[in-house]
Amino acid sequence: MNGARLTIGQGVAWSFLGIALFLGLWTSLSVSGLVPRQFLPTPMETAARFLSLFTSPFAGATLPVHLASSFRRYAYGVLLAAAIGVPLGLLMGWFRLLDDIVSPIFDGLRFIAPIAWVPFAALWFGTGIGGPVMIIFAGAFPPCLINAYRGARFVEPRFIEAARMLGTSDLRMIREILLPSAVPSIIAGLRVAAGLGWQSLVGAELIVAAAGVGFMMVQAQASVQTTTVMSGMIAIGLVGMLIDVLLRQGEAWLRRRRGLEA
């Protein structure tokens, strides 16, 4: 941290100032006429639309229904990424051979943006749930694997030596030594994965035909309903923040429970 410490009150005040400046700039831009009003609605118009979407449906559903639909795909994608990525990362962290086999493929694939999978997701899964789940999976998988792998590779050597002298088998080593000592790294990876998965949502829902925030935004864009598009963006931002806050809380709780923070 650089600079003088602020009290909580001062910090909150400055945060509000930042938000106020942002909204002010936004408002002046959209009322100035520099951009067509239709392409940049004011914050007030957007807020009104955001609230109205809770009661009046757009593209077949209200905003909460769209969100629920999105969240289901998102949860499947992220859980699948964690369920495969974390164990695979731990195994790669212990078995050198597996590391040598998987790493080159993985290192190539992970730089392909989730949205680049859209054409294949559409071809392979059509409009079913598989396509969006696959795209969210593509976003969430790398941090799950990388952090589990790093956590396993950087376990303190004395724990591994102690476990080996106690005659611990490979599988038990992974489950009872690598996994628990990698937990902080894995949790950090899951947080990143949760964020990246949620960011991949709009891309994932380009190929959805029923409901979802991304779907709603694509439909609104087609009919130039910019306030609806922006409402979708706000919803995504707010839910993303909420997910992050909840995961931080979970992480802190886990740390306390493990006695890592005195």
Added chain:
Amino acid sequence: MGSIRFDKVDKVFGPKTGGMKVLEGIDLVIGEKEFVAIVGPSGCGKTTCLRMVAGFEAPSAGSVSVNGREITSPGPDRAVVFQQFALFPWKTVRENIDLGLRNKRLPRSERSDRIAGALKLMNLESHAEAFPHQLSGGMQQRVAIARAYVLDPEVLLMDEPFGALDAQTRVVMQEELVRLARRNPRTVLFITHAVEEAVYLADRVAIMTRRPGRIKEVLDVKPVRLAENWDRLARIEDVMDLESFVHLRTQIWRSLREEKGPHGV
């Protein structure tokens, strides 16, 4: 059962030629149920000796064997007590002690009996469900000793086990280890840089030279201890006052002193 043999052991870290030679021509036999301490200046390779018996390092030349079997990997027949305890922080005291027994696939009832015995031995009964971070350093090291003893290992390897403890705790642990070792003798290889500790605990004390480490001389403590009946005294400071103790300690000090550098470091 339970003898350790170093046979012309060299150890080089890094490349075979041009690497750093830490041990040279180590020859040492530790007999069944004998307690041998190795003392030496820091960096002399004494911990490397122990790590080779444990199976964490392989000799560059020569061989290290336990009961005539050459060592290839770590195993529960050679339990280690580490300086930094190396307890698993996510396991309770009981779970830490239990891991080695589970690895041996012992039935649950036998495991709980043996854990109860080990907890009693180290005065840990009331802390069985605690996590390591809830215990003091001394208590943590008791757990590490219990975790090693419960395996009933052929040899016990202790790598400066009391080096991380404060002075008072160290004295208590040394007295307890003496009681434990006399009542329940084991083959022990004990690494330390504390001369008094070595003389107080060991049957024989091996003195090492500076790097590359060689065994300079081996002193027999046990005949003196038995002749002077040190074990009648419960407190380490009383033993350390005995003329026979002072004599041995001074002898080792002199020997080590010759190994210090020109500036006494």
